[in-house]
Amino acid sequence: MNEKHLEQMKNGKGFIAALDQSGGSTPKALALYGVTEDQYSGEEEMFDLVHDMRTRIITTPAFDSNQIIGAILFEQTMDREIEGLYTADYLWEKKGVVPFLKVDNGLDAESDGVQKMKPIGDLEDKLKRANERNIFGTKMRSVIKEPNPESIKAVVDQQFEIGQQIINADLVPIIEPEVDINSTDKEKCEELLKAEILKHLDQLGSDDHVMLKLTIPTVANTYKELIEHPNVVRVVALSGGYEIEEANKKLKENNGLIASFSRALTQDLNVKQSDQEFNDQIGKAVNSIYDASIT
Template identity: 50%
Template sequence: MNTQEMTEKMAKGEGFIAALDQSGGSTPKALAAYGVSEDEWSGEDEMFARIHQMRCRIVTSPSFGNGKVIGAILFEKTMEGCTDDGSPIPELLSRRGIVPFLKVDKGMHDQENGVQLMKPIPQLEEMCQKAKGYGVFGTKMRSVIHEANDEGIKANVAQQMDYGLRILDNGLVPILEPEVSLKSNSRAQAEALLLTHMLDELNRVPDGKHVMLKLTIPSEANLYKPLVDHPKVLRVVALSGGYSRDEACRELSKNEGVIASFSRALLEVLEAHMDDEQFDQALGNAIDEIQCASMEPA
């Protein structure tokens, strides 16, 4: 796919984005959920080798290429890796009609003013150019909102846009992900503040350019409809945020125009011991359910 084809797929594709971007901090938990315990690998290299095997199994499964997965977010080591037949992962995804994205954030600071801002992203421009060389369409970066603190949320959203504009200047489409924690005691108020500040920040996006937004499914259905309809937003996608797949799909289906970008909720039923048929059937069932929730408002 060329850039225009990828843009059209992101704007209008009837499917969802798979989040396969677990990094160092979240990889052990992802492997444990997959049935690979910490005593089965030693050191970071072996850990990433095991998660790469899992990701390769996912992206090469027949059900992953059935047209319902329209995008996939990759960790840098996954982007640079290959499948068993030597195909670079982004190239394989593109051949299967799946738009590749790269996770570019480097983790978060401790909480301050009710939010966790992103740590600096060194060599961002170099990462963007490397990603373009692999045929990647866009990027993703995550920060977290824990409380309805206006000052903190304003800073959080502004930081996301600051980096997003740099990514746009490098020819990629950024996914901004200021996640509102499901555990927040002031979640609804935080979501309302997020909406206000994101609408303000979108004024900074140059005419003719677009960003994407990855947001927690709101407690009030269709709260983010102004973002869905905004001319500078290519697509609004939702994270599962700790919900089970059934819960995430139920809540997502209440929001018109928002599609899924699930990680845990997509992968929760996959286990290393499954044979290929069992694995593909379990993955296919999850894909069907998530795609349905992405397309059919309740």
């Protein structure tokens, strides 16, 4: 594990940029960016276009470690280059930003109020390649929609079971059991989730490091105990579908919780913007998310 990466993730001021849209969510991300499905044919062209978009974001002046301490990449992005360097190396060497990799293969169908992760049969290979590409940590997402205690336990069990494999590969897992912002009882889901996460954190070895990526809670500072737990490097928040202004407002109410936003970071970017317009828009988004993350 890179100790400089660890130090930055523990103590750096700023937030994590989530640039990890995968095959299923890429058409939507491109459409928001102004690239419609009739402008490309096949996955290869689609992934070329989304890498162009990510490259444009990462190479903007505002995208650096003054405000962004980490970035989550999609698997294909890890194997692509920016200005002659693999993406993770470009992030760290040129921008001072710690690279992470999304490792899940998407969600299973909803069952008993939750969506667990599909099996990650190629996890060992992904972790080996992540180490070769100088990746610091990983991210994997599940979704909780209903306050079903057994289902929430199953989600957290799965996350930490795979998380231990990631720790054993000398990487830091970002455990992401997202609570749907439209849940019928979001607050109850969050209470159950916190209790399950704490049980697992208390079973970790003293040198085991994890991060948590959670929906901004209904009750401010619900996750204070998680943020302060000795095994937790950082707790980050997903925007969860909230527009950027609302996500930032809610985030500011939670001390020590920092952003790991995807859509909220990129929602106002467009392929047709001039470089100046694009850079200004990224700068504006980065400033607002940074301000909300340092409370």
